[in-house]
Amino acid sequence: MTPRSHLLPAALPALWLSCLLTVATAAPLAAQYRFGVSLFGASMAALVGEYRWGNRGVEVQAGTWRFRDLSLSVTAKQYLGSRSVEPFVGVGLWGIVAREDGGTGAGLVARIPVGVGWDFGSRHNAAFTIHLNRALAVRRPGAEQVPPLRTSLVPLPEFSYRWKQSTGPEESN
Secondary structure (H helix, E strand, O other): OOHHHHHHHHHHHHHHHHHHHHHHOOOHHHEEEEEEEEEEOOOOEEEEEEEEEOOEEEEEEEEEOOOOEEEEEEEEEEEOOOOOEEEEEEEEEEEEEEEEOOEEEEEEEEEEEEEEEEEEOOOEEEEEEEEEEEEEEEEOOOOOOOOOOOOOOEEEEEEEEEEEOOOOOOOOO
């Protein structure tokens, strides 16, 4: 085993723990839920759910590229500012399972989203994101010799629309 392969098992629990602690320390009174769709990014088309409080959020996406695969990503986000146009950055994991003629393959990817969201109307949000992705682990069906993983960051653009739930008169946005 290489020294890099020892880092992966140690880094994943730390990432998940940081996401869990971020969610656990959320202020429930300022929380809002957003639901919507995205194009490209982790999937050709995906359903998106986001739990947001203050300037933080946790997003879950489930989608597909060709209806022979399932893609799921979980991302923690930090929004910068509190205007109708908000830049954001984050960190997350993207997993994909795909069925091919030779069997089923899977992959795990670390992702860093950098983007900007725009609140318009009273309950609508559109966002453009560039996800910087790096493969952590890949299992290919029927591969006798596994090629090395790419060490570069692969950028993937994403467009999304989200609808914000109305929380009543106490909502400040």
